[in-house]
Amino acid sequence: QVQFVESGGGLVQPGGSLKLSCAVTDISFTARTMSWYRQIPGKDRELVATIRANGFTTYTDSVKERFTISRDDVKAMLFLQMNNLKPEDTAVYYCNRYGPSSYWGPGTQVTVAS
Numbered sequence: 001q002v003q004f005v006e007s008g009g010g011l012v013q014p015g016g017s018l019k020l021s022c023a024v025t026d027i028s029f030t031a032r033t034m035s036w037y038r039q040i041p042g043k044d045r046e047l048v049a050t051i052r053a054n055g056f057t058t059y060t061d062s063v064k065e066r067f068t069i070s071r072d073d074v075k076a077m078l079f080l081q082m083n084n085l086k087p088e089d090t091a092v093y094y095c096n097r098y099g100p101s102s103y104w105g106p107g108t109q110v111t112v113a114s
Contacts, residue, residue: 002026002103004095009108016085020108022078022095029076033098036069036080038091039107046091049080050098062088085112 003025012018026032033052039045049069050058057069068081078095092107 002097004103004105006093006095006105006108009093009110011111011113012085013114014086014112016112017081017083018085018110020080020082020093020095020110022105024076024078024095026076026097030073034069034071034078035096035098036067036078037094037096038089038110039094040091045094047098048093051078082110085110087112 005023006020008018008020010018020036031053033050035050036048037045038048046060048060048063049067051069051071059067066082066084070079070081071077080093082089090110090112092109094104094107096104
């Protein structure tokens with residue numbers, strides 16, 4: 001069974017940094033295109049960043065030049081380095097395979113406030 005466990009969230013001031021981690025249980029992890037998503041209460045979940053198995057990355061416009069997605073295929077881990085954080089980045093962050101999914105991990109809360 002596929003599982004995702006996100007960690008690394010917290011409270012940070014505007015302009016600060018956080019690094020999110022996601023431990024993935026998936027025997028096919030190395031072949032997967034993986035993504036980070038975020039969700040604000042009352043709004044749809046938003047795709048933030050994606051990394052293909054070959055390392056190619058894409059980002060939503062609002063986080064380009066600030067966020068970096070990476071992966072460790074040996075440890076089956078996904079990461080999101082977030083720099084120059086803004087209040088509008090406040091959300092619960094989730095990792096998952098790219099595309100529709102019926103299973104989501106618990107997420108990790110990121111709050112950007114002074």
